[in-house]
Amino acid sequence: MEAQPDRRRYDSLRRLTQAKQTHAEIAEAARRLFVSQGWTATTVREVAREAGVSVPTVYAAYGSKKGLVQALVDAADLAADPARMVAELEATPDPESQLAGMVGYDRRLFERAGDLIALLREAGRVESDLAAVYQQGRLLADRTRIQVFSTWPDNTLRVDLDLPTAVDIYAALCNIDVYTTLTTERRWPPQRIEHWWTQVLTRELLNPHRP
Incomplete structure (x- = not known):
């Protein structure tokens, strides 16, 4: 009973x-x-x-269909493990290690949701609502980079770079198009891309004579 x-x-x-x-x-x-x-x-x-x-x-x-896409975008962000990136950023103030943490998140995002990101960008060319979702994602990514770069001591960035340019360079190198080209056309494994991105961004962004 x-x-x-x-x-x-x-x-x-x-x-x-x-x-x-x-x-x-x-x-x-x-x-x-x-x-x-x-x-x-x-x-x-x-x-x-x-x-x-x-x-x-x-x-x-x-x-709605837009609601479905937004849910997929949110799920893709969680799948890329942003909590892991935050933990890695907090673990060390070293700029190169922090770049590696951000790059690791981007690699996981592109690896697990690259098809969705490409779809969202293409559909956004004709659907303003989807264009707004895609643009919001780009703005959030830029905001993260600005927040991290702004915590670095003076003279961490190369002497010829200001903060907006550093963010632009990151976005130009570490994006879905470069990832897709290297994985599909050049047959690079994702881990190799992550390692290369970290090396290139370190060279292009950081002052080699920083304190």
């Missing part, structure tokens, strides 16, 4: 777990379709069919 109350006690947890699983299945179905056939060609109905749920369930979970 006591088993029934115990079962009811966990009903809410069971429903929450099932809802999270459904959300994840919808997001994964949307990602497959967005990447394989493009943002514009993909409908919410197709996402629902791919995920094995109803159309109202998709809208209830994410609100």
Whole structure:
């Protein structure tokens, strides 16, 4: 007679777990379709069919196609382990080590969500909402670099660089296009790219005669 109350006690947890699983299945179905056939060609109905749920369930979970994309972007950021980057930045004040921490995050992001980033940029050429999502991601990345570079002592950057230029150089070197070229055309493994980025950024940004 006591088993029934115990079962009811966990009903809410069971429903929450099932809802999270459904959300994840919808997001994964949307990602497959967005990447394989493009943002514009993909409908919410197709996402629902791919995920094995109803159309109202998709809208209830994410609100719209844009909501789906934003959820995928958020998931990609978590998959790249930003907490690990923050821990690495806090572990040492050494600029080269901090560059390595930021580069490691970028490599993980491109490795795990490069297809999504490319999709978002291309779709943003015709969809202003998606262009805003992509631009927000770029602005957040720049903000992180500005925050880190600003903590460095004077004369850490090369003498011919100001802070905005240093951020520009980082963005020009460490981006999805360079990553894609090296992995797909040149067959570099991601770890080699990460190591090379750290070396190049150290050479291009840091004053070799810094204190």
